[in-house]
Amino acid sequence: MKWVFYVIVFVYMFYKAVYGLNTNVIGSNQVITLDDNSDYGDGIFVAAGERKIISCKASGKNQEIKWYNPKGLAISRIQSGRVYTSQYFVQSPRAPALMLNITEAEVHDSGVWVCRAGDTFRNVSICVIDPTDFEGTPTEVAADEGRSYTLSCQTKGEPEATISWTRNGRVINEFDYQDMPKYRVMTKYNRQGIEGLLTIMSLNVEDSGVYTCIATQETELADKCGKNQTVDIVLNINHAPTFGDRTKENVYGTESESLFLRCEADGYPLPTYKWFVRNGGANAVQIADKEIVFADNDSASVLPVKVTEDSFDSQYICQASNQLGDVEMEFHILESMIPKKPDEVELNEDLTTSKTIVLNVSWNEEIRFDISKIEVQYMPTSLLPRKRATALRERDWKHSRLYSAPTGEVLEDSTMAVLEGLEPSTEYWVRLRIKNDIGDSLWSNSIRASTKEGKDDEEEENEVEDDQTKEDRDVEEATESQPDTTEDDSLISTEKQATPPSEDSGRFYGLFFAAGVLIVAVGCTFVIRMV
Structure with missing residues (x-):
């Protein structure tokens, strides 16, 4: 019987743990629900002036249902009011239901409305916003270069909106330009509502574009009750063609x-x-x-x-x-014609790096052919014997690599070619040719070009050590910022280590001895009964 009692207590405690916190259930059959097809997880948004009906249903036939507004006052069934309730019965299963009728929502209706049947209730959060109206706000304006201009954003709605401005997704903050003010953000109140003002100083062509006015309406009467409305204003800067x-x-x-x-x-x-x-x-x-x-x-x-x-x-x-x-x-x-062989190819030392060689390519006359690609042949001078130090033969280029170099801007009689992916502090033999849809030019004269010195191994190791030191420092700072549990852990570890090994052994042998005594006793009892 004792085990039966334990089972009953366990089942009861499990039931209370699962259902005890559900305020929508009293007993086993008294339940109220809202519209079956509605999801009010984050509340209901209603625009001011709209009509809203919410149905609340009870499971018991004799339950009395009432609706209460956010101030705790019961809603009357008199249909002449702006807000009233009306009752009907659900056919299957037959149970009472009460509809909350808001014929014309107002902003002060925002809050938590309660449907109650006895001690059982359901909460519904209603958010009512009178959306901002940007009436009178121009969507495209023009201003003269060099002057200041103020963009205007007229808003009207309830609750009162706060105005902010963005450009290209970035919030405009006048305090970002304290040394040389570029923007000034202001808000002005008038009969039409709130006017957001954005003044742009010393206009230039780069200031043209789309500016976005954001009106944010929020109320504390209900959780997550707010709305953003935006309007884009295109600013054009008057300037001569270019x-x-x-x-x-x-x-x-x-x-x-x-x-x-x-x-x-x-x-x-x-x-x-x-x-x-x-x-x-x-x-x-x-x-x-x-x-x-x-x-x-x-x-x-x-x-x-x-x-x-x-x-x-x-x-x-x-x-x-x-x-x-x-x-x-x-x-x-x-x-269109076949490109001419370059008259001169020389190293651009200013733009050359440890892994890149930049070549200046020029002609003695105006370029009158298209340049679609520049092919570069290159090889380290160390691949050839010393006797090739000043002159190369065509067959020497069999050791070279071919690279399609990005073409720089083509000027009247010159351009540039960039050779990438090279080794630092290395001298190369280099030559190139020009390509287009008609054909290829002849190869240019060969030149010797060197990449600049790179960092030696010792410097790279120092940099790695510095980076590792920085990472270790960051880890230490992060560790210091976390709660200090080291002492507690060390105490636990110390306590574990403080238990004498002999004490554990004694406990084990004691249990083993007790089990042996129990087995012997049971065996003796069985033998006596058999005899």
Whole structure:
């Protein structure tokens, strides 16, 4: 019977542990639930002015259900009010249900509403926000370069919003520019609500872009009750058109080929475009607008050109203009041809590093061919005998490696080639050739070029030791910042070690002796009964 009592107590304690903290259950059959198809885990969000109905159901037929507002007052069933309750019965199983009707939600309705049946209750957190209205806020503005300009963001809603500004995902903070103030953030109250102001000092072209006004509304009446609304404002800086550093571009083609010359200038207001052509003479002739194609919402102009024998050496001029000025871009049509052998290749010592060699490649005249790739042959001078120290034969290059070097900017008569992945403090034989779709140039003259000195082994070991020392220091600091449990652990360890070995042995033999006595006693009893 004692074991039966223990089992009953265990079952009771298990039941209380599982169900004892559930405030929605009283006894075994008194349960209330909200809408079966609704999930109110993080509460309910309702926009101000909206209608909301929440149903609360009881499991017992004779249960009386009531709704209470966040102030603890019972809700009346008088339907003439803005908030009221209405009862109905669920058919299967038949049980009472009470609906909470909020006909027109208001911000002060935010809070925890309670559905109660006797001692059983369910809580529902309702969040009511009157969303911000950005009425009157311009979405695109323009300002003159060099001046200051203030962006305005007008908000109206309840609860009162706080305003912040971002650009390219980064929050604008006026205190980040204390030495030379760039931004000033202010908030102004008026009849229309709250106006957020962002003043940008000394405007330049880089300040143009999208600025985002963020209105944050929060209330303490309910947990996690808040809402963010944003509006983007495009700021354009008035400035004359510009092509950046480019004013001339060579375009390569073959006879009967169709070329498309694209002209796109940066400027505001949006530039307009005109095209001119100069065929060897001093005067340029304007091209009819019907031959011009506009692209990207008229922000770019494209001129189709059918290449003929007379097209080579022609110059097509694109003129971009707005109210603040104009700028020209020249396209020089050249016949595609095999690249010429470079007239000079020399080491650029300023840009060369311990693992990289940078070569200056130049010609004695203007470049009139396309450069799509530069191939470099290289090999350490140590691979060849000393008698090859000043001159190489073609068959000596069989020991070399081939590298496709990134091409630098192509100027009027020069460019650069970068050879990477080399060994420090090593001298190489180097030569190169130019490649394009038509063919390859001849190999350039060979030159000797050296990488710069790298760090020796001792310096690298010192750096490794310094890094290891730093890591050890960080570990020590992290250990010091953690709770000190060393003493407790050492005490436990000491206590374990303090137990004499003989004491453990005595305990073991004592237990062994007692078990033996018990076995002998049971055996004797069995023998006596048998006799």
